[in-house]
Amino acid sequence: MRIFAATSRYVQGDAALDELGRHCKVLGRSALVITDADMARLLGDRVLASFKAADVACALEVFPGEITHAAITALAQDSLRFGADMVVGLGGGKALDTAKGVALKLGLRSISVPTIASNDGPASAAIAVYDDEHIMQDILHLPRNPDLVLVDTGVIANAPARFLRAGIGDAISKKFEAQACASAGALTLLGTPASLTGLMAADACYSIIRKHAAAALRAVEAKQVNNDLEALVEATVLLSTISFENGGLSVSHAIARGFSYLQRAKGTLHGDHVAYGLLVQLVLENRPLAFIEELIGFYHEIGLPTLLQDFGLLQPSNKEIRELAEKSMVSPSAARFSPPVDANQLEAAIKRVEQLGG
Structure with missing residues (x-):
């Protein structure tokens, strides 16, 4: 069904x-x-x-x-x-x-x-x-x-650009999360497998972000509306929703759940958490290093976080990294991944992101 x-x-x-x-x-x-x-x-x-x-x-x-x-x-x-x-x-x-x-x-x-x-x-x-x-x-x-x-x-x-930037972070993961759910045979929030429509929407969402994000952010910084902003907003608000409801959420959003428990990360935005979580997910998937490094370069270009210090965790302790990993496992999204992951694997992936993110 x-x-x-x-x-x-x-x-x-x-x-x-x-x-x-x-x-x-x-x-x-x-x-x-x-x-x-x-x-x-x-x-x-x-x-x-x-x-x-x-x-x-x-x-x-x-x-x-x-x-x-x-x-x-x-x-x-x-x-x-x-x-x-x-x-x-x-x-x-x-x-x-x-x-x-x-x-x-x-x-x-x-x-x-x-x-x-x-x-x-x-x-x-x-x-x-x-x-x-x-x-x-x-x-x-x-x-x-x-x-x-x-x-x-x-x-x-006319809103601060950091909010749109967070919206990009929340949406950019959807392609990879939907793919992970489909590969794992996991069910979406609707209780059914990822649909072709959800997977197509997630792929389109990612493509639009990569094409229009930088110019759209420049428009917002100038408080102007242009075609790049219109395209990006449609991707981050509409396509991103279609993607996750019909494609599913995975490790990227599990990491975002873990961030809510970190005291030093209080006040940081959900979309930024998801963007960092995507890097963790890509490490877990053993994606080619060149691909991850290219995406990190894009993050740097548009101002998305690549290190825990970007969330206020200057010199994050091993205890904080472990807490992030363990609390992320509380999220049901952590189970929508194949092969199954545990807190030890998440902890190792977070430490690898910390090495790559700078």
Whole structure:
């Protein structure tokens, strides 16, 4: 059996935010918008104006800052009081996942409006729930992907470039993770083998990144929208999601899970963790040294991390490297690899990356 999952509508372009209400109108008559304080201040008026122009009722709520079960429950009560029939997440990954959590809890339609392109969460059915210390507690899943994903590339261009860079890191691994899952005969999050569509999307995602990433980052640093940025955002937000949901995740994302336990890496971005994790995975796969070194050169060109010191772990101790390896094995993604790996092999691969990354 094969299952294909994807958002039913994806809208991307400069000033797309001003059309949010029109695109939501086909989904319902009242929307609860969940966002953070900064986005409420910067974009709240535009969002409310778009819903007013479309004659759709709208209420805007600021979430507390961390996606927890308690935050989801509290905002669900707000949604019930307002009578919303759809929940819109506006902002970064935490705001979007909080909104998806509320939609799941109440059985409402889910809309994602990312204001940064730091990972592929906006188009995904997955919801990462943390505790107050930002340690992952649960992965929940919507019954289907968000009904609408709307990405305003003008907003993305005005966000700090480090977020887009992290989005590249989160997406660049998907080709290799999908291949690893297929080779291992592992199941995707949908419970079925990697599909040809997922593998093709992952391959296209990688090709687009390699072609457009450097120029797109230059555009964001200049706060401009160009064709390179449009191509890269489509790869990091849409294709990356199709890739992992229909192709699967492997060691790269297991390493990213391990990073969340390292005290000195606090505050660093998920996409950067995945980018480093890809280097670890390629070492485990015994990829040709020339290939790994060429990819490291690309990382250096666009500013992706290649060493643990890039995450604040100056002179990382053997204990920290061991902790990263052991905590990475907690992730189910670590098992989607053939032959099976253990913490000792991960530790050795991390140390090899540290030798190559400089």
